[in-house]
Structures are given as structure tokens and as C-alpha cells.
Amino acid sequence: MDLLIQLAIIITKVVIFTFGIVLSLVPLSVYFERRFSAIIQDRVGPNRVGIPLTLLGFKKDFHFFGLIQPVADGLKLFLKEDFTPDHVRKAFYWLAPALTVVPALITVCVIPFGSPISIFGHTEKLVIADIDIGPLFVFSVASLTVYGITLAGWASNSKFPFIGGVRSTAQMISYEIALGLSIIPVLLYYGDLNLSKIVQYQADNGWLLLPFWKNGSLSLPDLNTALFWIPAFIAFLIFTISIFAETNRMPFDLPECETELVGGYHTEYSSMKFAMFFMGEYAAMVIGSALIITLFLGGWSIGFGLDAYVQKWEIFGIGIGGFIHMGCFLTKLIAFILFFILVRWTVPRFRYDQLMKLGWVVFFEAALINVFLAALILAAPQLTGAIIAIGAVLLIVLTLSVIWVAKVSEETPKILRA
């Protein structure tokens, strides 16, 4: 009986978090994308689709700022002809869209959506699977997305999708390393891989990028924490940019760049299969933002030492603190999605060699040096002054040598003349 209740709770969580929140954030972010890009470009954007009350005899339609637009888009894609070209490799062609959507949705399970809620004395964590390898699980599963893209490119059996698929693979390899290395300082700092505990720690002791409270009261960070802000910020930059590359968003959307590759890996796809690629991309964006928020910006925490206070709020024996925290998390999530969109409509796409150089020459080394820097700062209280000095000198030498190597390798070869 206990097992059944446990199962029911898990299924409820899956339905609410995966289908209720993440999947409904996908059309919402599509809507935001269209409206935000419109106002950036001095346009209006979709503001018409609503509930057509005039059809039912009312005076005015209910526009609701065009929020129903994504539903219309989805319906359109659903009703379109699902065309499978003759020349494709059918099995993989059918498998690929699923392979892009599913990993993005699986990774939802380790994201903590809010602080634990208590219903009539029973405490329940707002995370589907509270496992101790949070970020590693996300990386390992999210990397599978690239198989979907590559398979789509290969199975389409035509040149543009193929180039898109190959590009996606190359891009993934060059950015996964930076992605993985960049969060090592963060994990060193927390000393934990459980995302729920990481967020709880941030709620108590200040967010990683905003360490202005300690043990539930506002205070300036001590020297060590303040110094750690530097590697934390570098890690944040590299991690965010790598997430952009991982989710194939502008400025790294080379696998599907319309101007070069028609539609990239999904050129040959139509109808709902195309929509699944679309959904996978946006779901990956949602999950990526959620991960960044969880690791660097305090997850569900409201911050400024208010979390412990909020958590105690109760209405009729049901702790509502968890729901307030969930609202906070979703606010942050939507804010970060808007940032993703802003970047997309601001930054032009990188050229392919620039992208490779950025991944291998800049971010890989920067992340590596950042690991040592963070380790030195974290270990400093236990070390004597001399060792710290030697470490700092070694680090500076290492940095300079890396910069020198990067500079030398950058030198353009002399143009050969006939």
C-alpha cells in the first residue's frame, strides 16, 4: 500500500512538473520569443489570436495579448501533412525526433522546483528524483539530444541536413568539455552533487553569485567567499555560453542555420515530427535555464534570508512556502528564458571556425584555469602563506603560457604566392 502511494506521488509529480510546467513553458517561450523579437525590431508581434467571442454573438473578441497564438501554431503543425520523403532511412528518420525530445524531458526529474512542502505533517520534496548526482545526470542525459540531431541529419539522406547533423556533433564535442569543466569550481564550493541540497545551501548562505547573507541574516561575505565570487562568475559565463551551444540557440545555432543550410537537420521533416524538434529545442532551453538558476542563482530561493521565514507559512495545515518558492523559481526561469531570447536577437551567429576556436582555445583553457583558481581560493584557509604564494605564481605562469600558446597558434600563415 505504501508503495502504491509512493508511486502515485511520483506520477503526480511527473505529470505536474514535466507535462504541467516544462511542456507548457515550451509554447509560452515560443510566444515570448515572437513578442520579444517583435518589440526589439519595432514591430507588434502576434497579438490577435484569442477567444473569438464575436462568433458566439458577443460584442468584442477576447484577445488576451495573443497568448493563444502558440495553441494555434501547434494545431497548425498537428493538422499539416506528415510527409516522409522517399529517399530517407525510415527507421532512424522516425526515431530522431523522439530522441531529441525525450532527453530534454527526462532531465526535468532532478530539478528542484521548490522547497519541500508539508501537507498535514507529511513532507514532500518538489523534485521528481532527489538523486545525489544531479548535474552529472543532466549532462549525461542531455548530451543524448545530439544523437537525435545527428541521426536526423544522417537519416534524411540529403546534403543540408547531413551538414547540420555533423556540425551539431562537432559543436557538442567542443562545448561539452567546457560545460563539464566549468561547473567543477561550483561543485567544489558546495561539496555536494545533490541539486536540492545545493539550493538549500544557497537559500541559507547566499546565492553563488549574490552571497550577501549568511545563516538567514543579511551580512557581507567573508574574504574567502568574496574571492570565490571571481571563479564563480567565470564559471557562470562559461557555463551559460556552453548551455547556449548545447541547446543550439543563437549565436551557436549552426546545425540549423537557415541562411546556410535551409533548415539544417530538420529540413526534410514536416508536421508533428518537425514540431518535436522544435519542442526539444525549447525544452532544452527551459532545462538549461533551470540548471543555471539552480547552480548559480539560488534555484527556488527568494534570497536575502527570507527563505526560512517563508517556508513556515501555512494555510489550513498546508505549508504554502513551497508553492511560493515554486513561483519564485518559475519567475527566475522565465526571466532567464527572456535573457536567452534577448541574446538570440542581439548576437549574430558565429562563423564555424570562430565557434570551434571559441570552444577549444578559449573556453576549454579558461575553464581549466578556473578550476585551479577556485581550488586555490577554497584551500587557502588551510594553507600557509608561502604555499598560497607559490600556487598563485604557478597559476599566473600557467595562465600566461596558455595565453601565449593561444596567441602563437592564432598567427595567420603567410600567403603563398605563385
Add this chain to the structure above:
Amino acid sequence: MAVVKLQRPKLNFGEKIYFGALIKGFFLTMSHAFRTLRGKSVGAKELASSGLGVTMQFPEQRWDEHLPEYYRGAPALVTDEQGRERCVSCQLCEFICPPKAIKIIPAEIPSDDPWAKVEKRPLEFEIDMIRCIYCGMCEEVCPEQAIYLRKDYLITGLKRADMVHDKKKLYEIGGTRVGLVNKWNELK
């Protein structure tokens, strides 16, 4: 032709770091976004915007009073001051029409008509507005100043038959036009 070698501009350190340019870009796009929301986009006033960007939101707001003199809308037939239909069905417009949108069935004017000396008038005059490309060649070629492109642009219909303007509709759009050359009027 001389070969001109262009030197790529040397970037200084700040430009190579790229983040400065990124932040500048964010400011640029966000300033556009805020100006759009406040209805202060560049050119919003001249383009009579709806208060959101430079866009005029169509069914509620119309461009009608901003239409230029030379605007080419739907072609239509006109009558003159005496109420005479000016078309003499010479069919020049039918022949010149690039998409073959015009169809004319000529007819003789009966001898008891006061304008019997004009001899011909269209029995049927149809313009298929699905085919019409609003080029204005019919207006240009007409020797009788009978067909003009008016400023009507909302040509809609629920079926193909609705989109064919017959003679009645064409005169309705065209109306009376005064001050034209009075070729057939002896009184002047």
C-alpha cells in the same frame, strides 16, 4: 581592373574580448524594445503607428488618408458629367492587360439613344480581381479616359465569383468623374 587589397581593421584588446560589444548590443536591443513599448520608435509618427513599434494595426487603423495621389488600387469605369458611360468598348485595355484580367463583350448603342453617335458601349465589362496586377496599363492605354485605377484596395470575396467585378460594380467603384475631355459632346 586594379586589385584593391582591403586590410581588416586591427581590433584592440577590448574589442577582442567581445563582451563589451555584447553588452552594447544588449543596450541597443533593449532600447529598441522600450521605445517600441512607449510608442516612441523612430518613424512611429510618420507611419501613424498604433503606439506599439512602427506598425499600424490594420482593421482598426487604415492608411486611407495617407494614400499618395498616384496610388494604384482597383481599376474602375467612370461616367462623365452627363452620366454617359465613357467606355466605347474598343477593347484596347482587354488586349494590353498583361494578366488577361479584363473581359469585354461589346454592344451597339441603339439608334434612339441620345448618344447613338458613339456607336458602341460595353454590354459586359468584367475585371477578374484575382488576376489583376494593378499595373495601370488599362488606364494608360484607354483613348476615352474611361478606366481609372481608384484607391480601393480591400478587394475581398468568399469565392472566385465574388472576385470578378462586373460592369455594375465597376461603375459603382468608379463613380462620376468631372473635368475630362468631352470628345462626344458638341455643346462643350
